[in-house]
Structures are given as structure tokens and as C-alpha cells.
Amino acid sequence: MTATTSESYEDVWRDASPQVLAALVRRYGDFDACEDAVQEALLAASRQWPDEGVPDNPRAWLIRVGSRRLIDARRTDRARAAREVAVADEVAPGGTSEHDDSLTLLLLCCHPSLSRPSQVALTLRAVGGLGTDQIARAFLVPESTMSQRISRAKARLREVDAPFALPPPVELPARVAAVAHVLYLVFTEGHTSTGGSGLTDVSLAEEAIRLTRRLHDLLPGDPEVAGLLALMLLTDARRPARLDASGALVPLAEQDRSLWRRDLIDEGVALVEDALPRGPVGPYQLQAAIAAVHAEAGTAAATDWAQVEVLYGMLSALTPGPVVTLNHAVAVGEARGPDAALAMLTPLFDEPALRRTHRLHAVHAHLLERAGRLDEARAAYAEAARLATSVPEQRYLQALASR
Amino acid sequence: MKYVILIHSNPQPWGHPTDQLTEEGRAQSQEFHDASGRAFDALMEEINASGEFVTAMALADPASSTLYGWSPEQTLRTDGPYAESKEQLAGFFMIDCETRERAEEIAAHFAQPGGTIELRPSMWGDGDDQ
Numbered sequence: 401m402t403a404t405t406s407e408s409y410e411d412v413w414r415d416a417s418p419q420v421l422a423a424l425v426r427r428y429g430d431f432d433a434c435e436d437a438v439q440e441a442l443l444a445a446s447r448q449w450p451d452e453g454v455p456d457n458p459r460a461w462l463i464r465v466g467s468r469r470l471i472d473a474r475r476t477d478r479a480r481a482a483r484e485v486a487v488a489d490e491v492a493p494g495g496t497s498e499h500d501d502s503l504t505l506l507l508l509c510c511h512p513s514l515s516r517p518s519q520v521a522l523t524l525r526a527v528g529g530l531g532t533d534q535i536a537r538a539f540l541v542p543e544s545t546m547s548q549r550i551s552r553a554k555a556r557l558r559e560v561d562a563p564f565a566l567p568p569p570v571e572l573p574a575r576v577a578a579v580a581h582v583l584y585l586v587f588t589e590g591h592t593s594t595g596g597s598g599l600t601d602v603s604l605a606e607e608a609i610r611l612t613r614r615l616h617d618l619l620p621g622d623p624e625v626a627g628l629l630a631l632m633l634l635t636d637a638r639r640p641a642r643l644d645a646s647g648a649l650v651p652l653a654e655q656d657r658s659l660w661r662r663d664l665i666d667e668g669v670a671l672v673e674d675a676l677p678r679g680p681v682g683p684y685q686l687q688a689a690i691a692a693v694h695a696e697a698g699t700a701a702a703t704d705w706a707q708v709e710v711l712y713g714m715l716s717a718l719t720p721g722p723v724v725t726l727n728h729a730v731a732v733g734e735a736r737g738p739d740a741a742l743a744m745l746t747p748l749f750d751e752p753a754l755r756r757t758h759r760l761h762a763v764h765a766h767l768l769e770r771a772g773r774l775d776e777a778r779a780a781y782a783e784a785a786r787l788a789t790s791v792p793e794q795r796y797l798q799a800l801a802s803r
Numbered sequence: 804m805k806y807v808i809l810i811h812s813n814p815q816p817w818g819h820p821t822d823q824l825t826e827e828g829r830a831q832s833q834e835f836h837d838a839s840g841r842a843f844d845a846l847m848e849e850i851n852a853s854g855e856f857v858t859a860m861a862l863a864d865p866a867s868s869t870l871y872g873w874s875p876e877q878t879l880r881t882d883g884p885y886a887e888s889k890e891q892l893a894g895f896f897m898i899d900c901e902t903r904e905r906a907e908e909i910a911a912h913f914a915q916p917g918g919t920i921e922l923r924p925s926m927w928g929d930g931d932d933q
Contacts, residue, residue, distance in 0.1 A: 515852065515853045515854050516854070516901075517853065517854025517855070517899070518854050520854075521854070539899075540805070541857045541858070541899065542857070542858050545856065545857055545858060548851070549854050552851070552852060638932060642932050649932060650932065651932055652932050655932070752903075752904055753902055753903065753904060756903060757903070788926075789804065789924045789925065789926050789927060790926065790927045791926055791927065794926070
């Protein structure tokens with residue numbers, strides 16, 4: 401027994417939970433029921449560990465409690481239950497490695513038969529070990545909605561009879577890409593919407609980084625997984641500088657760079673530098689490389705915009721779309737001046753996905769201002785402020801419009 | 804991104820589904836209402852399965868509302884409705900969509916006789932630093 405804080409209790413059981421789930425699924429099949437049993441075992445841990453201390457083998461403890469719940473739920477006869485619990489005391493899952501089990505579980509939660517929001521919810525619950533209530537609060541949806549989403553996802557997996565096994569090698573890259581996308585969505589939700597608001601007890605950004613680290617440990621040779629982890633670390637490194645003392649958003653160019661997390665930057669840069677030459681180059685690696693260029697500039701003025709422009713050009717070739725074009729135009733504006741960038745923007749005003757977003761108008765305003773067209777810039781800032789859907793961004797844009 | 808779909812309507816008498824109780828709605832055939840009911844159920848099934856549905860609420864008669872005005876001296880409490888306008892807020896749906904286009908696609912399904920549907924994006928307390 402070890403004395404620990406309540407936070408580290410949670411770390412212990414959440415770290416153990418995917419292995420506990422995998423062990424139960426291996427032994428009893430029925431992912432749905434096993435997943436419920438693990439949640440109940442985690443709940444029991446949250447009640448008992450703070451009083452009784454963390455058991456010497458937390459995983460074995462959770463497997464035992466989970467097995468018991470599962471067996472109770474199945475209402476099998478007492479003799480069989482006792483036998484099963486005795487078996488459950490042996491921790492090692494027979495036949496397969498823990499490594500495969502962890503990966504199998506991630507891939508199953510991101511199964512192609514599930515919608516993205518379902519994949520996100522199931523991954524956070526089954527792999528992240530988060531409770532439905534915590535996930536619901538983090539995404540600002542009612543708990544009943546989240547609970548229904550998770551039940552439907554599990555029912556769907558049963559319906560398509562998704563096996564608890566690694567997919568054939570030919571399917572693996574697409575399946576891993578789906579996991580990466582789910583973790584990316586968790587991170588962006590945490591980073592841009594609810595991060596630091598103090599309203600939730602779970603940091604989705606931190607959770608995404610934790611799970612991506614795990615995926616990277618499982619697949620160290622996958623350059624896009626490394627790129628994704630690097631992108632998250634390099635973005636998260638700016639978090640201490642993103643808000644000023646009054647809680648207002650500070651744009652990248654105006655951030656106090658001495659507040660950036662050097663440790664995360666170093667780790668992110670090392671990851672992306674290691675991944676890029678290995679190839680094939682993918683969008684996460686390119687976005688990480690762009691974040692690395694920003695991270696390595698001592699001041700905003702020292703940013704190597706020519707390199708950012710090249711990287712956005714490559715990203716644009718790989719994943720063309722209006723949002724990438726907009727970011728590319730920002731880099732072109734900085735590297736070559738506002739006129740070339742304004743020309744790139746013109747067709748974007750006809751894009752349904754962009755024309756009513758604040759960002760297009762904010763970039764437009766900034767370029768007009770740099771081109772000396774101040775009246776037009778003011779009008780564009782005002783339009784951007786009207787369309788902004790974030791309170792701090794709107795305040796910032798209103799301030800620019802009324803100068 | 805979360806959006807609300809606001810249903811402005813004036814059913815007489817007040818009730819739900821509003822589209823059957825407006826003057827324009829009553830002018831439609833039973834077949835029309837049956838078909839739109841089925842289409843609505845299918846839409847609900849779809850956005851539940853996709854994870855885009857967040858929550859929804861039908862609202863009671865605006866005559867049952869209580870209004871609170873403010874002046875430096877006191878808070879003024881009066882009985883509703885809020886405004887004598889023809890259409891009142893009758894209910895709302897909250898959805899969570901990856902793109903504005905998708906939210907518009909869903910909201911368009913709510914168009915109904917005798918009502919006006921309004922799609923509004925939510926605002927967040929935080930934002931992107933780029």
C-alpha cells in the first residue's frame with residue numbers, strides 16, 4: 401500500500417483501465433458488457449483506494465473486481481462465479497502481448513462502422529478510462545446524450561460483430577489514421593474550446609497528448625503518429641502565453657515567448673525532425689514542422705516565413721482545401737507582401753465553408769492594413785468581429801476595427 | 804461547433820408539434836403531415852446516430868412566461884408573453900457539427916408551415932491563437 405494523492409489514484413486506475421478491459425474481453429468476449437464492468441471497477445477503485453490505499457497490483461485488483469461485476473451481471477451460478485474469479489486473479493492475459501491488446505483496443509474504439517463523435521466518446525471512455533459524466537462535461541453536452549452515444553457505439557460494434565483482434569496488415573494504415581484523427585479532434589476540442597476554462601475537471605488537450613503518447617509508444621515507426629504527437633506538444637507549449645492576466649486571448653505574434661514551455665518544444669522538435677526524413681510525409685508532420693518554425697523563432701519578427709510558406713505549399717498539395725489555402729495565404733503575405741496574398745484570398749470569398757467565418761475576414765483585414773488600405777481594413781475587421789464565435793477573438797477584432 | 808436551431812412559430816392553440824397547429828399547417832393534408840413526421844423521425848435517428856444531436860426542448864405557451872425588466876430603482880416583474888409579435892420562440896434543438904454547411908443542411912429540414920427556423924452558432928469563451 402502506498403500513500404498517494406487523489407489525483408495520482410486516478411492516474412493509476414486510468415493507466416491500468418485499457419489493459420484491464422483487454423484482459424476481460426480476452427477472457428469473456430462481449431466488449432459491451434466488459435466495458436461496463438471496467439467502468440464499475442473504476443468506480444469501486446475511486447471509492448475504496450482513497451481509504452484503503454492503492455493495492456499492490458492495481459491491475460489485478462481491477463480485473464478481479466471487473467470480473468466479479470461481469471459475472472454478477474450474467475447471474476451465473478455461484479460455483480462457476482467462484483471458479484472464474486479464481487482464474488481472474490491470474491493477471492497475465494494468455495497468448496497475446498499487452499502491446500497488441502492496447503493497439504487492438506484503440507483500433508476497435510475507432511472502428512470504421514462508428515461515426516466520429518462515437519469514436520471519440522468510446523476512445524475516451526474505454527481507453528482513457530474517463531467516466532461518461534466527465535466526457536459529457538468536457539464536451540459540454542448533457543450526460544444523457546453522451547451516455548446514449550456510448551451505448552449506441554457499443555451496440556453498433558456488436559451489430560457488425562467487430563472482433564477483438566488486430567486487423568489484417570493491409571487495413572492497418574487506414575485504421576491507425578482513424579485513431580490519429582480521433583485523438584487530433586480530442587486535442588483541438590480541448591485546445592480551442594474548453595481548455596483552461598476551469599469549467600471541466602478533465603483537460604481534453606492533456607488527455608489527447610497522453611493517449612497519443614501511448615499510440616506513439618505502440619507504433620514508434622509511424623511518422624504520422626510521431627508528427628501528431630509533435631504537433632500537439634508544440635501547440636500545447638504555447639498554452640501559458642495564450643491568455644493574458646485578464647483572460648483575453650493573445651495572438652501568436654504578440655505572445656510572451658519566454659512563457660512557452662521549452663521542454664515541450666524540445667520534445668516536439670526532436671520528434672518531427674526524426675519523423676520527416678523517414679517518410680512518407682503526411683499532414684500532421686507538416687503541421688508540426690510549421691509549429692516548430694514558430695516555436696524556434698525568438699521573436700515574431702524573426703519567424704522564417706519563407707519556410708512556413710514552403711511547408712504550407714506542401715500541405716496544400718497533399719490536402720488541398722480552402723482552409724489550407726487561407727493559412728498558406730497568411731504565410732505568403734508575410735514572406736512576399738500583402739498583394740500576392742490578397743490575390744489568393746479572392747476566390748475564398750465564394751467558398752461556402754469559409755465566407756461566413758471570422759478568420760477569412762480577419763486575415764483579409766490584416767492584409768488590407770498592411771497594404772495601406774485602412775478604411776477597407778477597418779470594415780473587414782468589423783465584419784470579422786461580427787462573425788467571430790469566440791468571445792475573446794471577438795473582443796480582439798472589435799478593438800482592431802475601432803482603432 | 805455547437806449551433807442552436809430556434810423554432811419561431813405561433814401555433815393556435817399553443818402546442819407541439821407546432822407545424823400542425825398553425826394556420827398554414829392546418830391547410831396541409833394529413834398525408835403531408837404524416838410524411839413530414841416520418842422525415843423528422845428519420846432526421847432525429849440520423850443525427851442521434853451521428854452524434855450531432857446534443858439536446859432539445861419544446862417550450863410552453865409564451866403566455867405562461869414571466870418577464871423581468873430592470874430599472875435602477877427595482878426589478879420589474881410582469882407576466883408574459885415577451886412581445887406581441889406574431890411568432891414566438893416555440894422550442895430549440897442544439898446540434899454539434901463539424902462544419903457550418905452541415906449545420907445548415909440539418910436546419911433546412913426544420914422548415915415548416917407557419918414557422919421560421921433560425922440557425923445560430925454558439926460563442927465560446929476561448930479561441931485559437933492563430
